[in-house]
Amino acid sequence: MRNNESVYQFLEHLNGIQPLGLEAKNAIAGLCTTVRINKNKDLQSIGQTCKTIYFVKEGTARIYYYKDGKEVTEFFAFENDLIIRAESLFASMPSHKAIQAINDTIFIAIPAEQLFLLFDRFHDIERLFRKIVERSYVDTVNRLESLQFNSAVERYNLLLQHSPEVVRKIPLKYIASFLGITQVSLSRIRAATP
Amino acid sequence: MRNNESVYQFLEHLNGIQPLGLEAKNAIAGLCTTVRINKNKDLQSIGQTCKTIYFVKEGTARIYYYKDGKEVTEFFAFENDLIIRAESLFASMPSHKAIQAINDTIFIAIPAEQLFLLFDRFHDIERLFRKIVERSYVDTVNRLESLQFNSAVERYNLLLQHSPEVVRKIPLKYIASFLGITQVSLSRIRAATP
DNA sequence: CTGATTATTTAACATTTGTAAAAGGAATCG
DNA sequence: CGATTCCTTTTACAAATGTTAAATAATCAG
Numbered sequence: 001m002r003n004n005e006s007v008y009q010f011l012e013h014l015n016g017i018q019p020l021g022l023e024a025k026n027a028i029a030g031l032c033t034t035v036r037i038n039k040n041k042d043l044q045s046i047g048q049t050c051k052t053i054y055f056v057k058e059g060t061a062r063i064y065y066y067k068d069g070k071e072v073t074e075f076f077a078f079e080n081d082l083i084i085r086a087e088s089l090f091a092s093m094p095s096h097k098a099i100q101a102i103n104d105t106i107f108i109a110i111p112a113e114q115l116f117l118l119f120d121r122f123h124d125i126e127r128l129f130r131k132i133v134e135r136s137y138v139d140t141v142n143r144l145e146s147l148q149f150n151s152a153v154e155r156y157n158l159l160l161q162h163s164p165e166v167v168r169k170i171p172l173k174y175i176a177s178f179l180g181i182t183q184v185s186l187s188r189i190r191a192a193t194p
Numbered sequence: 195m196r197n198n199e200s201v202y203q204f205l206e207h208l209n210g211i212q213p214l215g216l217e218a219k220n221a222i223a224g225l226c227t228t229v230r231i232n233k234n235k236d237l238q239s240i241g242q243t244c245k246t247i248y249f250v251k252e253g254t255a256r257i258y259y260y261k262d263g264k265e266v267t268e269f270f271a272f273e274n275d276l277i278i279r280a281e282s283l284f285a286s287m288p289s290h291k292a293i294q295a296i297n298d299t300i301f302i303a304i305p306a307e308q309l310f311l312l313f314d315r316f317h318d319i320e321r322l323f324r325k326i327v328e329r330s331y332v333d334t335v336n337r338l339e340s341l342q343f344n345s346a347v348e349r350y351n352l353l354l355q356h357s358p359e360v361v362r363k364i365p366l367k368y369i370a371s372f373l374g375i376t377q378v379s380l381s382r383i384r385a386a387t388p
Numbered sequence: 389c390t391g392a393t394t395a396t397t398t399a400a401c402a403t404t405t406g407t408a409a410a411a412g413g414a415a416t417c418g
Numbered sequence: 419c420g421a422t423t424c425c426t427t428t429t430a431c432a433a434a435t436g437t438t439a440a441a442t443a444a445t446c447a448g
Contacts, residue, residue, distance in 0.1 A: 067343045074339065086335050090328045123317050130324040134284045137331040140338055141280050145268065147341040148374045149261045152405075172426065180342045185405055187427050346435075366396065379435055381397050 006057050007032045010108050013080050018128035027118050031110045037101040044099040050088035052109050056081050059105025060169055065097040073174040076166055082132055152181045156189050200251050201226045204302050207274050212322035221312050225304045231295035238293040244282035246303050250275050253299025259291040267368040270360055276326055346375045350383050
């Protein structure tokens with residue numbers, strides 16, 4: 001029952017992005033399962049090909065990978081956010097990235113192949129998904145711009161402005177690599193900004 | 195007639211991404227116009243809201259903006275590439291970026307609103323566009339990864355590997371800011387790499 | 389072809405950011 | 419509660435990149 005309640009709320013969220021007919025809603029609901037992952041545990045691990053589309057129902061999560069033996073956090077997801085390793089899912093290639101729960105987190109999981117099949121039957125569902133991908137694309141373009149020529153201080157301040165919840169909820173070691181800097185640098189910046 | 199020939203070839207390219215019915219093809223063709231822009235001239239200028247979807251038919255183009263009075267190149271487009279200011283088009287907000295022809299360039303222009311209307315009548319067209327946006331999204335995620343923690347040398351070498359045509363065809367001053375570094379830095383890197 | 393403009397490289401120095409190691413703080417678990 | 423572990427900050431120094439200016443090199447217009 002809990003699961004059904006979660007999925008129902010989630011569908012309402014989707015309906016806000018793109019109005020869906022009852023049949024379409026039911027079709028999506030039929031594919032949704034909920035997955036609970038404990039703090040610091042991986043939902044998807046490095047080397048897997050991403051075949052599932054996840055949304056965060058409750059909690060916080062991140063995508064990370066290793067660069068020269070060090071962890072790099074690429075992305076944070078909060079309630080209702082889509083979390084996928086796009087470069088793997090859309091190209092059907094193994095990912096060198098992992099998805100991890102930062103706190104105890106509940107995900108909604110939708111098998112990608114089965115969702116894509118629904119696109120043929122429900123135009124609305126394909127439209128919904130198109131809009132979701134468009135949003136993710138825009139977010140990524142904006143982050144790219146920030147990484148391209150803003151200084152570390154500017155990037156930190158922009159993050160404070162646009163996503164204060166990140167700075168409140170997420171360990172600084174993850175935020176540092178998300179901003180493309182080391183933990184030491186981030187500490188320096190925080191010490192300098194009163 | 196020249197225009198029609200261009201558009202026909204372009205439709206074949208689209209058909210390779212997502213097979214389209216004859217009616218759908220004709221509907222798209224009806225929206226396509228070709229635009230010639232001379233070298234170093236802007237196709238779309240800063241401050242405009244992006245309401246047109248462009249593809250490069252012939253030539254090369256870029257997206258650029260100003261950061262602290264200096265030009266930053268965000269994106270390059272070659273033959274058949276989509277070139278849009280996504281953060282403006284998908285959010286209907288004025289863009290602080292411009293689209294410019296690097297050489298004399300022919301663009302194919304599609305009015306966004308009218309294309310979006312076709313989505314209702316032709317499922318295939320919405321699917322095509324979804325796939326195109328997905329590809330752009332994946333490209334952007336990969337660039338983001340490169341900017342986040344690769345050194346300038348690594349970013350330059352990756353560009354050489356993955357997009358040698360960029361280094362061959364595009365002025366180094368544009369490439370430098372595309373890589374998130376200054377022209378001086380790029381020169382140093384090239385001098386060090388024999 | 390020549391002068392003028394634009395693009396690229398080089399040099400010297402300043403600033404930012406990284407690295408490694410240590411010290412403080414905070415959270416966690418028995 | 420106390421000990422352990424993990425997170426964050428600080429310090430000192432090294433490396434990478436930026437800045438400004440000047441020197442070449444390449445391109446373009448007349």
